[in-house]
Amino acid sequence: MFVADCLNVNEKGHLTISGCDTVALAKEYGTPVYVMSEDEIRKTCRMYRDSITEYYHGRGLVCYASKAFCCKEMCRIMKEEGMGLDVVSGGELYTAMQVQFPPEKIQFHGNNKTEAEIKMALNYNVGHFVVDNISELETIDRLAGEAGKIANVSLRIKPGIDAHTHQFIMTGQIDSKFGFALETGEALEAVKAASSYAHIRLRGLHNHIGSQIFDVDPFVAAAEVMMDFIAQIKQETGIVIEDLNLGGGFGIKYLESDQPVPYGDYMKAVSAAIFQKCDALGLDVPYIYMEPGRSIVGEAGITLYTVGSIKHIPNIRTYVSVDGGMCDNPRYILYQADYTVLVANKADQERDTKITVAGKCCESGDLIQEHTLVQDVEVGDILAVLSTGAYNYSMASHYNRTPKAPVVMVKDGKARVIIRGETFEDLLRCDV
Ligand SMILES: *Cc1c(COP(=O)(O)O)cnc(C)c1O
Numbered sequence: 177m178f179v180a181d182c183l184n185v186n187e188k189g190h191l192t193i194s195g196c197d198t199v200a201l202a203k204e205y206g207t208p209v210y211v212m213s214e215d216e217i218r219k220t221c222r223m224y225r226d227s228i229t230e231y232y233h234g235r236g237l238v239c240y241a242s243k244a245f246c247c248k249e250m251c252r253i254m255k256e257e258g259m260g261l262d263v264v265s266g267g268e269l270y271t272a273m274q275v276q277f278p279p280e281k282i283q284f285h286g287n288n289k290t291e292a293e294i295k296m297a298l299n300y301n302v303g304h305f306v307v308d309n310i311s312e313l314e315t316i317d318r319l320a321g322e323a324g325k326i327a328n329v330s331l332r333i334k335p336g337i338d339a340h341t342h343q344f345i346m347t348g349q350i351d352s353k354f355g356f357a358l359e360t361g362e363a364l365e366a367v368k369a370a371s372s373y374a375h376i377r378l379r380g381l382h383n384h385i386g387s388q389i390f391d392v393d394p395f396v397a398a399a400e401v402m403m404d405f406i407a408q409i410k411q412e413t414g415i416v417i418e419d420l421n422l423g424g425g426f427g428i429k430y431l432e433s434d435q436p437v438p439y440g441d442y443m444k445a446v447s448a449a450i451f452q453k454c455d456a457l458g459l460d461v462p463y464i465y466m467e468p469g470r471s472i473v474g475e476a477g478i479t480l481y482t483v484g485s486i487k488h489i490p491n492i493r494t495y496v497s498v499d500g501g502m503c504d505n506p507r508y509i510l511y512q513a514d515y516t517v518l519v520a521n522k523a524d525q526e527r528d529t530k531i532t533v534a535g536k537c538c539e540s541g542d543l544i545q546e547h548t549l550v551q552d553v554e555v556g557d558i559l560a561v562l563s564t565g566a567y568n569y570s571m572a573s574h575y576n577r578t579p580k581a582p583v584v585m586v587k588d589g590k591a592r593v594i595i596r597g598e599t600f601e602d603l604l605r606c607d608v
Contacts, residue, residue: 179429179516179562180475182213189524191560195589198480198520202558205584206597207482208500212245212565214253214587216476220439221257224468227443232450232464239283241424241469242268244566245477249585249594251275260303262424262467266293273300283330283421283465287354291315298323306330306382306421308355313370320375329370330380330421331356333363335401339386339394339425355383358405364412371415380419380462381406387470390427392437392445398422399446403453410459417462422446424467428474430514430563439471470566477565479505479581480520483557484536493547494531498559501535502542503578505561505568509541517544519551520558527551533559537576569595577603 178184184192191198194213201211224238239260242250246263251272254261260281263269272282280303286293287308294316297305307313307329320327332355356363370378385398399422406417427436443466454461481498488494507513517533519525527549535542544561553559572580579598584591 179432180213180216181219182216182476183478183562185523189522191518191520191523193478194586196586196591198478198560199558201584201586201591202480202482202520204591205582205593207480207558208498208504208581209480209597210477210504210564210569210581210583211480211591212473212477212583212585212594214476214585217253217473217565218257220468220472220476221254221259223439224443224466224472225258227440228464228466230440231443231447235461236464236466237281238466238468239281240472241467242272243570244469245473245568245570246271247569247583247595248275250473251277260465262469263302266290266296269293269297269300269302279303283467285332288312289315291319294319295323298325298327301325304328304330304379304419304421306332307366307370308332310366310369313366313373313376317373317375326375326377328379329376330382330419331363331366331370331378332382332384333358333402333405335383335385335398335405337385337394337398337401339389339391339398358401363405364409367409367415367417368413371413378415378417380421380465381417382421382423382465384423384467385425387425388427389425390434390436392442395422395425395442396445396449399449400453403450403457403459406462407453407457407459416460418460419465420450420462421465421467424469424471426468426471428471428563428566431516434514436471439468472566474566475563477563477568479561479564479568481559481561483553483555483559486553486555494529495534496531496550496553496559497534497536498544499536500581501537501544502539502573503535503537503575504572504581505544505564506571506573507567508543508545509539510571515545515548515564516562517548517550518560518562519553520560522551522553522557523560525551529553533561537578574603579603 228236241262282302533544582597583595
């Protein structure tokens with residue numbers, strides 16, 4: 177019934193998260209409210225780190241993809257867990273630096289970093305720029321030169337594996353805005369270019385094949401393609417690539433039926449493939465980076481709402497409207513994402529009522545989930561949407577001038593606010 181380990185039901189029949197009663201949390205902090213389990217986040221970090229120790233002799237760093245959920249407290253927790261950080265904007269980088277995140281453990285991504293962002297990253301001495309295109313290489317070289325620095329660079333490669341679909345496919349040419357293509361020789365040209373610049377040090381290659389992937393095979397295939405390319409680079413240019421960034425994209429449970437592969441299994445299979453390629457191709461074992469985002473925070477988070485109205489449309493459906501919606505969770509309106517929904521104050525009861533959960537925004541498409549089974553639901557009930565820790569708060573908007581909901585972190589039965597809820601004054605902060 178429950179998607180994540182941190183969720184349970186107490187003697188009152190209420191849903192709990194890390195030992196906190198969600199009905200009591202809703203009362204104390206109001207709704208909508210995001211609740212995140214620190215225990216679950218730290219446990220997942222440990223699982224990733226342990227998998228590198230166990231299967232890759234510890235020669236790698238797990239970088240949390242902060243776009244999934246970024247705030248100061250999250251960066252502090254990642255710092256304490258010894259994780260690296262993947263940032264894709266000046267805003268994420270700024271957040272990390274405000275809690276003195278070690279800059280050498282930061283990878284700066286993005287397909288169109290602005291000059292201001294590049295200067296900022298050089299100024300902070302970030303560990304790697306993950307470069308997406310030739311113009312960016314030139315800009316980084318020029319700005320690093322002006323700053324009197326050498327920028328560490330990895331190149332983002334399109335390995336020709338598309339895992340966005342459930343069935344992964346290897347294609348000759350993927351249409352993607354991200355990275356350098358292997359097939360056309362563009363990637364090899366980029367490697368040569370990167371090594372020729374005075375203020376750039378080419379350290380590694382990067383690939384990221386998609387998100388919410390449940391299969392080990394595409395990761396193994398991508399790692400093999402990258403190792404073959406590292407061998408080709410060495411043979412044709414003599415350039416030695418030291419680092420390999422394997423990206424993120426590991427699937428999580430949104431529905432009971434989702435079957436994510438245990439994270440250790442990815443590492444086990446991918447490590448074996450890399451070691452085998454190193455043997456076969458006569459290469460040194462590269463230092464690796466992983467970039468999980470969704471899987472670090474996704475299952476650790478839930479959103480609590482209050483049911484405000486219920487509308488039965490005979491023979492069609494029942495709309496249950498909550499006090500949030502696409503403002504706090506745009507994933508259903510964006511891509512019909514699946515979620516598990518429960519009545520938090522009746523979590524011990526059978527889920528036998530089919531409903532559509534609607535938000536309060538002025539869009540017919542403002543839904544959280546359609547035709548989903550929940551407990552018998554009444555106005556005033558607390559609805560819990562599970563696995564909202566990733567790409568919810570970070571994608572939230574102010575549509576309809578809705579203030580952003582607070583984020584409460586729970587651990588060992590105790591709760592604390594890590595992002596306060598916005599007020600109407602907050603909405604006016606930039607208005608002139
Ligand atoms: C989005 C992204 C990630 C994280 O993906 P998840 O599916 O959240 O694990 C990692 N690396 C890059 C380059 C990304 O764009």
